[in-house]
Amino acid sequence: MLLLPLLLVSMDVSVLYFAVPFISRTLQPTSTEQLWIFDIYGFVLAGLLITMGALGDRIGRRRLLLIGALGFGLASVAAAYAQSAGMLIAARAVLGVGGATLMPSTLALIRNMFHDEKQRATAVAIWSAATTSGIALGPVLSGLLLNHFWWGSVFLINTPAMVLLLVFAPFLVPEFRNPAAGRFDLVSSVLSLGAVLPVIYGVKEIAANGADLTRALSIVAGLLVGAVFIRRQGRRPDPMIDLRMFRDRGFSGSILTNLIAMFAMVGFAIFSTQYLQSVLAMSPLTAALWSLVPSLGVGVAAPLATQLARRVNRAYVIGAGFLVAALGLVALTQVRADSPVAMILVGAGVYAIGLAVVMTLVTDMVLGAAPPERAGTASALVECGSEFGGALGMAILGSVGTAIYRRDVTDALPTGLSHDAVHAVRETLGGALAVAGRMPGGTGEVIRRAARDAFVDGMHAAAVTGAVVMVGAALLTVVVLRRTRIAQPSDRPGPAPDAAAAEPALRG
Structure with a gap:
């Protein structure tokens, strides 16, 4: 249900x-x-x-x-x-x-x-x-x-x-x-909205359109409001977020780990999607159907991760998940513009499986570390971290890929193109393919090949960046989480937070 x-x-x-x-x-x-x-x-x-x-x-x-x-x-x-x-x-x-x-x-x-x-x-x-x-x-x-x-x-x-x-x-x-x-x-609610929205907006706008003063100020404004929000939570007797939860390394470390996993998952998805549609020239529906293939392993990896974590310290399992994700990203550096579709599907499938292991186990750690009466807030923090991680992934990995794409496609363009045509080609792969379609004969094919090769080079750079972050996250996970344990209800003071205890409180 x-x-x-x-x-x-x-x-x-x-x-x-x-x-x-x-x-x-x-x-x-x-x-x-x-x-x-x-x-x-x-x-x-x-x-x-x-x-x-x-x-x-x-x-x-x-x-x-x-x-x-x-x-x-x-x-x-x-x-x-x-x-x-x-x-x-x-x-x-x-x-x-x-x-x-x-x-x-x-x-x-x-x-x-x-x-x-x-x-x-x-x-x-x-x-x-x-x-x-x-x-x-x-x-x-x-x-x-x-x-x-x-x-x-x-x-x-x-x-x-x-x-x-x-x-x-x-x-x-x-x-x-x-x-x-x-x-x-209500004041804390407004402050939390004023902290999260400007930061998410600024990061996503920078990812889509590049950095400028307005977008940077949006992020700064959100961070300042966030500081006021945190200060208010520390002073209230009944805070919206109990800051003491972050003293638990299992809780705070898991929030950070989940953010890093979403950084890679969302940040690289834009490359694989564009590769299928614009490099391999698939229709949107065909590309969407092929993109389901990597997710098939996720349904198997998540329950297997929970089984393995019962026998092995879950910090090592999470670290291994990050290393598997790094391996998948490294495999994607071998994909070329004319590679068979299986190559990108295998690489994407491997990194998706690794990240599914990570996100499954850290989500459980967050819920286990949080007091049951704070489960709603803890769940919201997991989701909020996911949103930040995805936005940062698009901004950072997207910027890396875009920088390499623009450098390589500019070097490979034929001479004689108009300023507007060069600008459109440098902006996006889609813009380059549109310009190529309007060009006569071999010129259009040169632009098309140059743009696709440059995009793949940018994808490789983003994959390498993501792999480095995943290896760093694996090391961080082992250091931060290996000595944490999930508290059971009997570990906590007070009555057990079961349904029977909760229902009378609600009715009353």
Whole structure:
């Protein structure tokens, strides 16, 4: 039951990939509006994760899950039948609010429903696999729906699942909350939003369009607000985030480790996707179907990691996962513009398996290290770290790849091209292929070959950078996490946080 909202929320991150041309023809958004149609969901989701995690600890995680399901379902209908770009942007923003309630609620409920370490580890492995599968399935499902229905169908598919959740969750999912959580701190909520949003926005804008003063100031402003937020949490008797949790090396180290894993997972995905579509000239749907192949190993790797961690110190298993990811990235440096598709699929599959091992085990460590009454906040911090890691991955690995691409493609361009043509070729691989298509005879083929070779060189540089980071993360993991252990309910003071104890508190 908890997998339903998780799959749909993760799918909504990527479901628009194929729908944008259809939306553009129908709603005719400006370039700025089109950008916000894409980005508003992720921005709102990231900005509200901490707030919603803390709110779930106070009002009840199942209650928040149901509120989020209702909002997500209604917003999906509004998005499907939007009559203007502004309406669609607003609906996507509400979808982000709903997503921010659903994701930490599902993970927090897992923490409270499964107190046994083995059972919880298995549940987290399934949770991690479902998240990865949702992101991978989004483009495929979008392409299939758009072949038969109008663009709104990519949103409308959310509604039946939310209805099922609203009907069955009250009977199948127990309620949990922290009866000693205190009043909800609205000021801290605003501060957390003001800290996360500018940083995520600035990093993503730098990744997409390069650095400038405005984007840098956005990041600085977010960090300053974040400092005020942390200071306020340290002074309040009932903080939104209990800063004492970060004194546990298992908790803080796992948050950092998960961030690094998402750095590689999201940061390199843009290269493999572009390689399939623009270098191997696959259609978007064909590329999306091929991109599912690496994710098949994730479904096997996650549960195997939990089994192995019962026999071997999980710090070493996590470190090994990072090294496997590094091996996969190194393998991708052997891919050429004319390589068979199997080469990139194998390399991507290997690094995805390694990172799946990492993310499964560190998520379980975060939940095990956090007090059960703070499970909502801990889950939100995991998700927030994932958003930061993905944004940093796109910014850093994307910048490395772009710098190499621009250097190599400029050196290989034929003479006599106009300034506008050279600028378009240097900006993106897609722009270069568009210019090549307009050029006569051999000139177009020279540009096309130069751009594809330069892109592959940039991909190699990003892979090497990612591999170095993965090796460093493996060493850091062993140093920081090897002496940590996950506390069991009996280790903690006070009554066991089981459903029977939580329900009366809620009813009262």
